Amino acid sequence: MIFKKIRATLLLVSAAALLAGLAVACGGDDDDDGGDSKPVEIPAGAPMVDQDDLTFIPNKLTVKVGEKVYFKNSETAIHTVTINSKNVSGNMKENDVVIWIPEKSGDYKVTCDYHPQMKATITVE
Numbered sequence: 001m002i003f004k005k006i007r008a009t010l011l012l013v014s015a016a017a018l019l020a021g022l023a024v025a026c027g028g029d030d031d032d033d034g035g036d037s038k039p040v041e042i043p044a045g046a047p048m049v050d051q052d053d054l055t056f057i058p059n060k061l062t063v064k065v066g067e068k069v070y071f072k073n074s075e076t077a078i079h080t081v082t083i084n085s086k087n088v089s090g091n092m093k094e095n096d097v098v099i100w101i102p103e104k105s106g107d108y109k110v111t112c113d114y115h116p117q118m119k120a121t122i123t124v125e
């Protein structure tokens with residue numbers, strides 16, 4: 001699956017850490033590639049899962065193959081987007097947004113590495 005990461009702040013998870021599936025946030029080494037980091041705009045009507053109140057909202061979502069799915073952390077707690085047991089986001093801080101693009105149909109289980117009660121299912125058609 002293709003995963004594209006966009007950060008709203010200057011603190012970035014390194015690509016290496018991301019590939020290794022490590023949830024390690026580190027500031028500095030990626031600061032020069034964006035310059036003007038700004039919040040990602042989530043298009044109106046786009047598939048979106050909010051992380052708030054230690055919950056994925058909604059916890060069920062149906063999208064199409066190739067469609068961008070936006071995840072946003074709306075609270076101060078650190079979260080991850082972990083899909084079928086693979087952390088695809090690294091640590092997400094408040095207002096961080098990540099985009100996940102499913103390449104295959106099926107049911108995907110979404111969890112957070114820090115909060116076992118956070119669960120969602122994305123059905124990809």
Ligand SMILES: [Cu+2]
Binds near residue numbers: 054079080112114118
């Ligand atoms: Cu969490």
